Amino acid sequence: MKTAFAVALILTVQPLLGAVDVENPFCRSLTLEGYLDLRYNRNGSYNAVPSREFQIRRSGLEVAAEITNNLESELKVEFQPDQVFLKNALVQWSPLDFASARFGQFKRETVLGGTLSTWKLPLFERPLSYQLMEDLTYSGRDIGIDLEVNLRPVESLILSGTAGVFNGDERGEERENNELLYSFRGVAEFVPLNLKLGGSVILHRLGAVNSQSVEGYISSSRLMAFSADFQFDHSFSNWYDLQILGEYSTGDNWEWVDVLAGENPPGFKGIWGAATISWHPWKIDAIRTISFSAGYERLQENLDLNNMNKKQISFMGSVYPTENTRIRFGQVIHIDDNPLYEEEDYTDLVMEAGLRF
Numbered sequence: 250m251k252t253a254f255a256v257a258l259i260l261t262v263q264p265l266l267g268a269v270d271v272e273n274p275f276c277r278s279l280t281l282e283g284y285l286d287l288r289y290n291r292n293g294s295y296n297a298v299p300s301r302e303f304q305i306r307r308s309g310l311e312v313a314a315e316i317t318n319n320l321e322s323e324l325k326v327e328f329q330p331d332q333v334f335l336k337n338a339l340v341q342w343s344p345l346d347f348a349s350a351r352f353g354q355f356k357r358e359t360v361l362g363g364t365l366s367t368w369k370l371p372l373f374e375r376p377l378s379y380q381l382m383e384d385l386t387y388s389g390r391d392i393g394i395d396l397e398v399n400l401r402p403v404e405s406l407i408l409s410g411t412a413g414v415f416n417g418d419e420r421g422e423e424r425e426n427n428e429l430l431y432s433f434r435g436v437a438e439f440v441p442l443n444l445k446l447g448g449s450v451i452l453h454r455l456g457a458v459n460s461q462s463v464e465g466y467i468s469s470s471r472l473m474a475f476s477a478d479f480q481f482d483h484s485f486s487n488w489y490d491l492q493i494l495g496e497y498s499t500g501d502n503w504e505w506v507d508v509l510a511g512e513n514p515p516g517f518k519g520i521w522g523a524a525t526i527s528w529h530p531w532k533i534d535a536i537r538t539i540s541f542s543a544g545y546e547r548l549q550e551n552l553d554l555n556n557m558n559k560k561q562i563s564f565m566g567s568v569y570p571t572e573n574t575r576i577r578f579g580q581v582i583h584i585d586d587n588p589l590y591e592e593e594d595y596t597d598l599v600m601e602a603g604l605r606f
Contacts, residue, residue: 276316283310286367286603293583293595305330306601307367311337319343323355336390347401352394358411358434359388359449361478361496362521371494371523372563373581373599377548378498378519386430387451387474387500391415395432407438417453426456428468445480451500455508469508474500488529495522505551515553521546523563538569542579560584573605 286306292299309327316322325337339353358364362379374380383389395413410433417430434449456468478496485491499518506512523544530536544563551557565579578600585594 276314278315289600291598354392360476363388371525371542376521377546405440410435428454428456443483447478449476472501490527492525515551519548540567558586
């Protein structure tokens with residue numbers, strides 16, 4: 250706990266000069282980066298305790314080493330007041346200009362809501378659909394290997410894809426099953442249109458030791474999840490930018506039934522979208538960018554129950570004094586259509602300050 254606060258204090262007083270290059274005799278370059286996000290919440294839910302709260306939302310350090318011209322490694326550790334945990338620990342090998350492989354622990358390339366960094370995410374939190382997929386182990390960080398291929402441009406079209414094999418279960422000291430997860434993601438970029446279209450497929454099984462089984466082990470049928478997304482970025486001039494993001498995802502929600510006993514899981518469906526318009530007032534020295542975002546999310550965890558939906562509407566204003574510092578504020582409106590809950594709709598007010606160095 251003391252370590253976390255010490256690191257957070259160091260981050261706040263570091264000069265905002267970007268990544269720090271550390272000289273060493275073991276590799277070509279070694280860079281150190283860090284981040285810190287502070288938050289104040291006023292929770293609108295009547296049963297939220299506390300209803301007002303200051304938080305160290307996230308703080309961490311990243312070390313990246315370029316060992317040779319085609320071999321790199323990365324280590325990322327995050328600190329919070331009550332815990333310290335490892336986020337990334339990987340080695341990346343790029344034997345060809347158009348192909349690279351990663352091995353270790355890192356975030357899987359699956360849904361757009363998870364691949365975007367928190368610094369570029371136009372919402373206060375990752376989308377509801379991503380959070381559910383992370384709970385179901387379809388997305389999130391995992392231990393495994395993936396291969397990324399970036400094909401040569403054809404006219405104005407750029408194609409890329411990633412395929413990976415991972416443990417597929419919650420990270421822990423011991424694996425509890427003998428199944429692997431397979432993930433595939435492809436992106437097509439249409440350069441003149443400033444448009445990217447993406448999609449993903451995730452294949453998974455659950456397994457467990459069972460002394461009553463002849464083999465001593467049982468596994469579920471194949472579990473699947475899919476997503477489709479788009480990214481549109483356009484600069485009207487040196488002064489104004491527009492970004493629009495959207496994603497649709499669906500899959501098997503195995504948490505609702507006992508899939509190890511052969512029960513068929515119901516499906517889930519989630520959509521989210523966000524639009525951000527940015528203004529760059531170049532003549533104001535103290536402000537680099539001012540942006541406004543609006544987002545909408547909807548999640549149905551069980552398609553067999555049509556009246557159980559979660560919705561969120563977000564509004565956010567952001568001010569960037571520099572490229573690596575920002576202050577943002579806004580609100581998140583929560584709407585729950587679940588008739589089993591007595592809680593009414595509510596609104597959270599959020600203010601954040603963040604930096605990257």
